[in-house]
Amino acid sequence: MKKLIQIIFGVFSLMTILSQEVSTQVYVEKQTRHRFAQMNFGVDYFRSIGGSSSFLNSQGVLEDFQLEPFSTPRLIIGGTHFWGHADFTISFPLTSKSYVKNGQEISFDSGLDTSFKVYPWKVKQGRVAPFAGIALSGFSIRQTNSTMDDMNGANITKTVFPVMGGFTYNYKAHLLELGISKYFKNSLEYYISDSQSTELTVPSTFVNVSYRYMLDTSLSAERGWESGETKVLTEKLNDQGHLNGFFLSAGPSSMFPLSIGKYNSDERPYFGKPAVGLFFEYALGYYLHNPDMNFSVTYRNYSGSNDAFSIVQETGRRSIGFEVTKMLGDYHGFVPFIGPTLSMEKLNFLETENDELIHELQENKLGYGVTFGWDIRPNRIGTWLLRTNLRWTPSLNLAVEGGKDISFGALEFNFIQLVIYPNRFKLWK
DSSP states (O other): OHHHHHHHHHHHHHHHHHOOBOOSSHHHHOOOGGGSOEEEEEEEEEEEEOOEEEEEOTTSOEEEEEOOOOEEEEEEEEEEETTTTEEEEEEEEOOOEEEEETTEEEEEEOOOEEEEEEOSSOOOBTOEEEEEEEEEEEEEEEEEETTSTTOBOOOEEEEEOOEEEEEEEEETTEEEEEEEEEOSOOEEEEESSSSOEEEEEOOOEEEEEEEEEEEBSSGGGHHHHHHTHHHHHHHHHHHTTTTOEEEEEEEEEEEEEOOOOHHHHHHOTTOOBOOBOOEEEEEEEEEETTTTEEEEEEEEEEEEEEEETTEEEEEEEEEEEEEEEEEOOOBTTEEEEEEEEEEEEEEEEEEEETTEEEEEEEEEEEEEEEEEEEEEOSOSSOSEEEEEEEEEEOOOEEEEETTEEEEOOEEEEEEEEEEEOGGGGGGGO
16 A cells, blocks of 8 residues: 555656646637647545355355445546547555455455546536546455354455446536446356355446546647647757657556466466556667657566465566557547567466465566557657556466466556656757
8 A cells, every 4th residue: 555655646746747737628729739638636435336245154054145335535647638528547546445244354455447438528617527438447355254264265356347427527627526337247256165156246336426636738838839830840850860769668557467377267266366456667768750669678577466265376477578669640649559569577476375385486488469558749859758558468377287377468557657758858958
């Protein structure tokens, strides 16, 4: 939690420093590339509805019970796009929920939530704007039978894609929102002992109330763009080769595992996909202006752990990758890109039972995948920009025994990355 707070505080501080002016509803006056997107940040209150599970009582008989509602405050970082017709939002939960009911200790963590909302009628001053959308969300849940020895359940992580709906009200630089999200495949197999499972119905409906504050980072460059000064300067700097150069980037990331691997599915079926918290991604690269391409070296280091029924598993992955990405056009400052990634991976797996070592494995492997995402780039001569990228590594496994493996394949999501071009600072002295 301390690391999460540090990351969020750092991102908020960065956003405040980079914001050059606070403007509200600038895209209502006219729709230009410099009014295409506006940052926002704030808080919300998130609460679940429904859910049920079962447990073994002291007589070994299966009993059903209802889950209590889960709630948490969340920090929000986002941005309105397409002149108020869309919104990308990242939500970070600040607390997790634990309680005891019927002798069952239930722990729930709503996890990172990434949502995309569409407004048929744009967000506008004094208007209540309805929205619909979809989200990429993760949560983890654990059920431990505190009345029986050695019955600590596994921490199960699940990735879902809920649909969303609600209303947003805009007043000056303030956004107030009431929303609801729901996903429909909300039952999962959960082991209440190392050999017996039950159906756990996780909450499928969530409501939230949020407040966000809007700010702008690019409007000050609009005058130069409209007067033609930016175009003339871009051509001049390009002819001189000043727009090619190195860049540095860093930003917080999360990871969504793709599989649990054959070893756990056969030998430890009570374990789910490994839960991985927030980690930082770093990159050093070189940008070529004319082909609009990036060549970069990336570094990530993350780990996860799980325990159940006297078994403890720890996994770790350290990755150094090389990527080439090509920009796919420029849509009013929204610049998507895609390209291949090749990486050298150091994979670790440690397993113990009652503190006795079962497996301690380490292997260096070659990984491959695809990186895709987008830049928010009002012009091509800036000293910095904001980047979002996703990295898909579908096939990355560590052999354990008997042809069985642990899976490290994942979708990594680097949601806000600051990219700095050091050589361009001297151009603006």
